[in-house]
Amino acid sequence: MLLSRQAPNSTMFRSILSRNIVQKSSRLVYRCPTPLISRMGLSVSARTNQLSRTPVGGSESKKGGGFKESTVEFSAGKATLLFLIVGGLSYYIFEREKKRLESEQHSEDTRGFGRPQIGGNPFDLTDQDGNKFTEQNLLGKFSLVYFGFSHCPDICPDELDKLGVWLDTLKKDNIKTQPIFVTCDPARDSPEVLKEYLKDFHEGIVGLTGSYDDIKKMCKQYRVYFSTPPDVKPGQDYLVDHSVFFYLMDPEGQFVEAIGLNYDETSGAEKIKQCVRGYLPKAEREKLAKKNKSFWW
Template sequence: MLRLFPKRRLLTQRAVCSIQRASFSTTFIRWNESKPEAASSQSAPRKKRPLSRIPIGGTSTQQQKLKETNLEFASWKAALLMIAVGGGLWYFFTSEKKRIQVQQDAEANRGYGKPLVGGPFNLVDTEGKPFTEQNLKGKFSILYFGFTHCPDICPDELDKLGLWLDMLKKEGYKLQPIFITCDPARDSPEVVKEYLSDFHPDIIGLTGTYEQVKDCCKQYRVYFSTPPNVKPGQDYLVDHSIFFYLMDSDGEFIDAMGRNYDNETGPERIKEQIDAFVPKAEREKKKTSGWSLW
């Protein structure tokens, strides 16, 4: 028994060594088999991940809120843009429609062939210088027919005209104002000059002989009359129509403005006519070419 024990111990040690060697071999084989896979994974290029819109420390809920905020902001911008564009188009087409309507009215007032209102006349100003229809060309003019002994209507209308002139001048509109007497028997150049000194300094006064004044009133379809059997030196009133006659820069009539025009509507109407004006040469050219703005 004592002889067999060392031999058994030796066999046991050899068995342990064999088991350890087998375990090491198995581990080494497994390590070799997994090494190429690790190498291949290291050698393969890494795909770049898309940048996240979530801020550092953020969550997916924050990302959803960010998207909703951006969408709401874009919707507001689109709405504001649509309102601005729509408003601009509406203003443009409304203004253009109104301008064309004003042009049509002016063309109708001018008439075809012989003008319905306006024409040649021959008068003198307060300095005694000749003044004819040729002096109306090159600028817009506004004519008023009255008389210096008028107690109320003429002064009121001339005061209103002065306000119109100042308002138009501030906005860069030039207008030639003219006062033509319907009472040449009493309204000499000197009398007209003194009378107009109480009103706007730009107003030009015109007079002439009875026949000259009568012919001018006839051209402009102005009604006036004096009482019959007037004695020399006798005071009297002249009955006449009350209108402002607006003339374009070609010297042609475009509008008659009655007492219904006040300090707001009067200047606005004049500005509309000036802005919508088309020169006569251009109007004739359009007619001959076979097309028109109207």
């Protein structure tokens, strides 16, 4: 007798299920005629004869019997994010190290043969508080040395204002520098005059003065030009011309860089940062030079 191809109605299917429900091990096991369930589009476990919870066309996981979930898209997203983070960090480190090496090379070039000696020699001046100030006060810290005079109408005030911006910017990066203002007009710039003059600018600027010969000697050390007449009578009016540079000195009292009018509030601060980060003490420079020499020879 041929089986009908017509699907059973719902009443007939419930009747068949109710007759084949068997209680085993505190769980219900449905035993339905396999042909009937197959005709309804369900799959049957061949081993236990249980209704499979795997969707038609799906597959079971090997471990837990649950469904396999695709994690390709999630893993790819995490990998992309990790790649961007690592790549960005590597680029930042590379660029920073490159700038540091360039600064070290530049610092070595300024100390090389054939370049004029700037600073680094003894001097003896007086600060705005009347205290002695010598080359020993440059040791152990970076210093920015500027030569000007209190009667300067425009250049000196502008440069000192710019110096104040540099000092604030450097402080944010924990870079400490000693700002020094050396007068080119010792006849009019006494310690008291310098102290009053520097009140209008960034706190911490050290004002230096001395005799005409002492100022001339220091200006010569730093290759600074100035036109102050040597013999000035009290009350005499005259003009002073001078070089306009900030001289960056390292913690050993040696010249690093001259920063002129071409540097503004931003570029000047960046230049100082670059020089400070590229600084190597003398012992390390000699050790590195010895290592490079042994490598080539």
